[in-house]
Structures are given as C-alpha cells and as structure tokens.
Amino acid sequence: MTTVESKAGERAGVARPIRVDKLSTTTRVANGVRVLVVVLYALIALIPIFWMASTAFKSRADVVHIPPRVFIKPNLEGVISLLTDRALLNAGRQKALLASTEEMPWYRRYMIERGMDITGVSPFVGRLKNSLIIAGVSTLAAVGLGTLAAYAFSRYRVPGKGDLLFFILSTRMLPAVVVTIPIFLMYRQVHLHDTHIGLILLYTVFNLSFSVWLMKGFFDEIPREYEEAALVDGYTRLQAFRKVVLPNALSGIAATTVFCLIFAWNEYAFSLMLTTEKARTAPPSIVTMLGRGGIEWATIAAGTLVFLIPVVVVTFVLRKNLLRGVTFGAIRQ
Amino acid sequence: MASAATAGARTHGRRRGLSDKQILWLFIAPTLILLILWNIFPLFYSLYLSFTDYSAIAGQAPKWIGLGNYRDILGDLQLWKYFATTGKYALMAVGLETVVGFGLALLLREKFKGSGFFTTLILIPMMLSPVVVGLFWKLIYNPNFGIFNYLLGFGPGKGPDWLAQPGTALWAVVIVDVWMWAPFVMLLCLSGLNAIPEYLYEAAVIDRANPWFRFWRITLPQVAPLLLIAILFRTIEAFKAFDLVMGLTGGGPGDATELVSVSLYRIAFLGQFDTGRASALAYIVLVIIIAISNLYIRSLNRVRGEG
Numbered sequence: 001m002t003t004v005e006s007k008a009g010e011r012a013g014v015a016r017p018i019r020v021d022k023l024s025t026t027t028r029v030a031n032g033v034r035v036l037v038v039v040l041y042a043l044i045a046l047i048p049i050f051w052m053a054s055t056a057f058k059s060r061a062d063v064v065h066i067p068p069r070v071f072i073k074p075n076l077e078g079v080i081s082l083l084t085d086r087a088l089l090n091a092g093r094q095k096a097l098l099a100s101t102e103e104m105p106w107y108r109r110y111m112i113e114r115g116m117d118i119t120g121v122s123p124f125v126g127r128l129k130n131s132l133i134i135a136g137v138s139t140l141a142a143v144g145l146g147t148l149a150a151y152a153f154s155r156y157r158v159p160g161k162g163d164l165l166f167f168i169l170s171t172r173m174l175p176a177v178v179v180t181i182p183i184f185l186m187y188r189q190v191h192l193h194d195t196h197i198g199l200i201l202l203y204t205v206f207n208l209s210f211s212v213w214l215m216k217g218f219f220d221e222i223p224r225e226y227e228e229a230a231l232v233d234g235y236t237r238l239q240a241f242r243k244v245v246l247p248n249a250l251s252g253i254a255a256t257t258v259f260c261l262i263f264a265w266n267e268y269a270f271s272l273m274l275t276t277e278k279a280r281t282a283p284p285s286i287v288t289m290l291g292r293g294g295i296e297w298a299t300i301a302a303g304t305l306v307f308l309i310p311v312v313v314v315t316f317v318l319r320k321n322l323l324r325g326v327t328f329g330a331i332r333q
Numbered sequence: 334m335a336s337a338a339t340a341g342a343r344t345h346g347r348r349r350g351l352s353d354k355q356i357l358w359l360f361i362a363p364t365l366i367l368l369i370l371w372n373i374f375p376l377f378y379s380l381y382l383s384f385t386d387y388s389a390i391a392g393q394a395p396k397w398i399g400l401g402n403y404r405d406i407l408g409d410l411q412l413w414k415y416f417a418t419t420g421k422y423a424l425m426a427v428g429l430e431t432v433v434g435f436g437l438a439l440l441l442r443e444k445f446k447g448s449g450f451f452t453t454l455i456l457i458p459m460m461l462s463p464v465v466v467g468l469f470w471k472l473i474y475n476p477n478f479g480i481f482n483y484l485l486g487f488g489p490g491k492g493p494d495w496l497a498q499p500g501t502a503l504w505a506v507v508i509v510d511v512w513m514w515a516p517f518v519m520l521l522c523l524s525g526l527n528a529i530p531e532y533l534y535e536a537a538v539i540d541r542a543n544p545w546f547r548f549w550r551i552t553l554p555q556v557a558p559l560l561l562i563a564i565l566f567r568t569i570e571a572f573k574a575f576d577l578v579m580g581l582t583g584g585g586p587g588d589a590t591e592l593v594s595v596s597l598y599r600i601a602f603l604g605q606f607d608t609g610r611a612s613a614l615a616y617i618v619l620v621i622i623i624a625i626s627n628l629y630i631r632s633l634n635r636v637r638g639e640g
C-alpha cells in the first residue's frame with residue numbers, strides 16, 4: 001500500500017515542477033525573487049547564531065570591537081574560562097610560572113600567558129553534568145512510560161479516552177510558574193527540593209504528556225493486522241507488543257526521545273524555582289553565574305554555544321518529524 | 334516488564350498471558366498516577382492556598398481569608414498593567430509571526446533546489462532554549478558593540494539602546510520572539526498548503542479566476558484551520574512567556590516588559606514569598622490559559638476529524 005502511494009506521489013511530483021523553458025520572463029524573475037527572499041531570510045535569521053559562535057572565540061578586545069570583526073584569530077580564553085575558575089597573576093609570578101619547567105596542561109599555559117592561573121574547575125561544569133543526568137534519566141522515564149500508555153490508548157477501548165487524553169494534553173498547557181508554587185511547597189515537605197530525583201520526576205511528568213501524544217500518533221500508524229497475525233501465531237499480547245509493535249515503532253520512539261531530551265535540556269523555569277545549588281541545571285546558571293563579576297561576553301557566548309550546538313545538530317536529524325514534534329503529534333506531515 | 338509478564342502468565346493460564354484489561358491498566362496507570370500526583374494534586378493544593386494568606390518563608394500556618402487575595406489582585410492597578418503588557422506582547426508577537434510565517438510558507442510552497450535545506454535552517458531558532466536565546470540577544474542589542482544597531486547602520490553608541498528604553502524594550506522582546514517562532518507558523522502553514530488538492534486550482538484556472546481570487550477563495554480558506562491552530566498555540570505560549578523575558582530583560586527597564594508570569598514569579602519566589610496571593614494570581618492566569626487551550630483543542634479536533 002505504501003509503495004502505491006509513494007508511486008502516485010512521485011507521478012504527481014513529476015508533473016508538478018515548473019518547466020523553466022516554458023515560463024515567461026516575468027514568471028522566471030518572480031521565481032528568482034522568491035528563492036532570493038527565502039535564502040536571504042534564512043541567512044539573516046542565522047546571523048545571531050553565527051555571531052554568538054564567533055564571539056565564543058574572540059579575545060576581549062575583539063568582542064567589543066566596532067565595526068564587528070568577522071575574521072578573528074580564534075581565542076580560547078572564553079571557552080577555557082567557562083570551564084575553569086581562575087585567579088589573576090601578577091607579572092612576576094606569571095614570568096616565574098612561564099619560566100618553570102613544570103609539566104602543565106596546554107590550557108593552563110594558555111591562560112598563564114594571558115595573565116591568569118587556573119585554580120580549579122568552574123561550577124558550570126557541575127551544572128552541565130546535572131543537566132545531562134537530569135535530562136537523560138527523565139527522558140528515558142518519560143519515553144518508557146509514555147510509550148506504554150500510548151500503546152494502550154492506541155489499541156484499547158479506554159473508558160473516557162477522549163477526556164483522559166484531553167487531560168493529559170492540558171497538563172502541558174499549564175504555565176510552569178503556576179504549577180511550581182504548590183510543587184515547591186510539596187517538595188520542601190518531602191525533602192525533594194534541590195535534589196536530582198525531584199527535578200527528574202518533575203521533568204518526567206512534564207515530558208510524559210508530550211510523549212504519550214506523540215507515541216500514540218506513531219502507534220496509530222502501525223496496522224493492527226501485524227499484532228493480530230502474531231496473536232494467531234500463538235504470541236501473547238505482551239509478546240506481540242514487544243516483538244512486533246515495538247520494532248515497528250522504533251523510529252517514532254527515537255524521535256520522541258530526542259524531542260524530550262531537548263525540552264528537558266532547554267528547561268529553565270522549574271530549575272530556577274526548585275533548585276538552588278546541588279541539583280541546579282545549566283540554563284539558570286548561564287544567566288546568573290556567568291554574569292558574575294563583570295560581563296565576560298566571550299565566556300557567556302561559549303556557554304550558549306555549548307548549549308546550542310547539540311540542538312542545531314538535532315534539528316537537522318529530526319527535520320522530518322519536526323512538525324509532529326512541535327504540535328504534540330497532533331499534526332502529521 | 335518481563336517479570337510482570339511471567340507473573341501474569343502464572344496466574345492466568347499458560348498461553349493467554351495477561352488479560353487485555355490488565356495490560357491496559359498496567360500500561361496506563363503509571364502515567365496517570367504521575368500526572369495526578371504532579372499536576373492534579375498541586376492544582377487543588379494551590380486553589381486552597383489562594384484563599385489563604387500563606388507565605389512560604391514565614392513559618393506560620395495558612396490562615397483562611399476567603400476571597401481576599403482575589404479582591405486585592407483585581408483592585409491592583411499595577412497587575413492590570415502587567416496583564417495589559419502581556420496582552421500587547423501576545424498581540425504584537427503573534428500578529429507578526431502570522432504574517433512572516435505565512436509569507437515564508439507561501440514562498441516555500443513550490444520546492445526549489447535546496448529548499449529543504451533552507452527550510453531546516455529557518456527552523457533552527459525555535460528549537461533553542463529561550464532563556465539562552467534571551468541572554469545572547471542581549472549582546473546583539475548592546476548599543477556599543479552589538480551587531481543589531483551596526484546592521485541598522487548606527488555608529489557605535491549612536492543607535493538606540495533597545496533594552497534600556499521603556500518605549501522599545503517590549504518591541505525588542507517581540508523581535509526575538511518572532512525570530513524564534515515565525516518558523517513555527519511557517520511549518521504549520523506549509524503543511525496546510527501542501528494538503529490543498531491541485532484540482533481546486535485547475536478548476537479556478539479553467540474559470541479564469543485571477544491569482545488574487547485564487548488566494549482569497551482557495552488558498553486562505555484551505556490553510557485557515559492550520560493557521561488558526563498555529564495562532565492559538567502561539568497565543569497560549571505568549572501568555573506563558575517567561576524564559577525569554579527573564580534572559581533578555583528580567584522585566585525591565587522599570588516594568589516595561591514585566592509580563593504576568595514574570596510578576597507571578599516575583600510575588601511567589603522573591604522578597605516576601607507571598608504564596609497565597611501568588612496562588613490566586615496563578616489561578617487567574619490558569620483560567621485564561623484554559624479558555625484559550627479549549628479553543629485550541631476544539632479546532633484541533635475539527636482539523637483531525639477532517640483529515
């Protein structure tokens with residue numbers, strides 16, 4: 001069935017393209033303008049991201065230079081500053097350190113040449129680690145539980161299904177600040193405030209509604225006949241689910257996982273309000289911590305770069321599922 | 334899961350395994366329990382708190398004050414102003430996003446070489462973390478060395494300080510919001526445009542309908558359901574807006590960009606921790622969001638019913 005459809009699509013696709021030789025000059029010009037506008041928009045929209053990426057590798061002088069410098073000698077000060085704590089060196093100490101034959105890692109020498117010595121790992125590294133742990137574990141939980149629930153919603157007659165699904169979706173529409181006040185009090189009571197497990201649970205719930213909706217869409221597309229055939233072959237329901245349905249839903253599960261990861265990775269409000277130190281993730285600390293002690297733009301840019309790169313890569317990987325993802329699986333391409 | 338399956342098999346005969354009903358509840362229960370504990374219970378709890386004078390840091394038990402908080406809030410001109418700012422922000426941002434997004438979708442409708450690649454490039458901003466985006470746009474808006482004023486042709490220090498002037502700050506936030514979310518509107522519109530059957534246009538050409546007529550009578554009505562969903566979705570998000578503003582302006586200068594959720598955060602978690610009052614305000618916001626969400630889900634069901 002799918003092949004027939006795709007063939008029909010191809011035929012329609014072949015019939016559609018505009019025959020350039022048959023176009024009048026005005027249409028051809030209009031078409032050129034159209035492409036030009038799209039390309040221009042894309043390039044302009046990317047300027048902020050390019051700008052940020054280049055700022056991450058600028059020296060202090062280059063960051064504030066007018067006119068903005070595009071071609072710069074890459075400087076790693078910002079990146080190293082993001083990951084380390086440093087102390088200023090006086091000239092004598094700097095000379096002594098540089099003259100010493102002591103074995104030292106290249107980044108330490110790099111900073112000493114610039115008048116600073118590395119005194120330790122920056123707290124931001126811990127925050128990044130928190131982000132990875134919390135986003136990772138909560139995503140696994142949300143996708144796992146969401147997949148099960150979505151399968152049940154897709155295949156069984158659930159009493160009050162419409163209302164339940166509506167309820168599940170509506171939890172996601174709540175503004176974070178509204179939910180956080182009672183959860184803050186609740187967490188304080190049961191000592192989940194500023195803990196990894198507290199944030200993991202909250203992010204799991206936060207992503208669960210999303211993963212249920214998205215996965216239900218994917219399951220709906222897998223023909224029931226597959227499982228029915230398996231049942232006839234003597235599989236139990238659970239075996240059929242595990243050996244027939246899940247393998248067919250793998251690409252959907254992958255897409256859901258990546259979306260949940262991005263949401264948890266980008267999340268700011270919950271972390272800001274429910275953590276203080278131990279379990280704080282990177283987004284709120286990029287704002288508060290990096291601004292500390294004068295604004296070091298190269299460092300901030302390096303911090304945002306660390307944050308943006310994975311997401312940019314993922315956007316390309318997910319491009320086929322993007323529409324689904326951003327509309328909770330409600331609309332399919 | 335394997336152990337659950339074997340346990341079920343033992344109690345329920347050899348071949349059938351778990352009954353459908355057992356599987357159903359086994360699969361759904363964890364999700365429902367989590368959602369009830371983390372969403373429903375908190376909602377009732379904060380409804381109760383909204384009728385008290387509770388403060389999370391005062392160390393005193395909540396005292397019932399009836400509708401006192403609600404009366405206070407509705408009489409608070411400052412908060413009315415924040416609601417107005419939020420409404421203005423939603424209107425400006427969603428309006429511009431609709432125009433830009435729909436425009437881009439019309440341009441991208443016919444594929445050209447590399448159009449898929451450029452579409453994906455355009456979509457990147459909406460995947461980014463709003464608070465981080467806010468922070469780096471702060472650098473872009475910087476009046477001395479930011480690239481925004483430079484590209485507009487202002488010399489260093491000569492252009493407006495967008496984030497520091499009450500008149501421009503909200504617009505500055507709106508511009509970033511549009512940069513992030515116009516692609517979202519574009520994505521939905523594109524999917525709507527691609528679903529319009531070709532024969533409608535063929536019929537119109539036979540009838541010698543001009544392009545203007547074709548746009549108003551075919552394209553627009555056919556895209557309308559998806560466009561409406563995009564607009565509703567963005568409106569909900571605009572009313573919830575928090576991250577971006579916190580990263581960009583923190584509500585300033587003064588209270589020029591103080592949106593309701595930013596103010597809510599301040600009341601609940603800074604200064605006096607006025608928990609009761611914040612809960613009441615949260616409920617008012619909630620009712621507004623639920624009203625818009627209802628519209629959203631209803632129109633969604635309509636679209637899905639057709640498709």
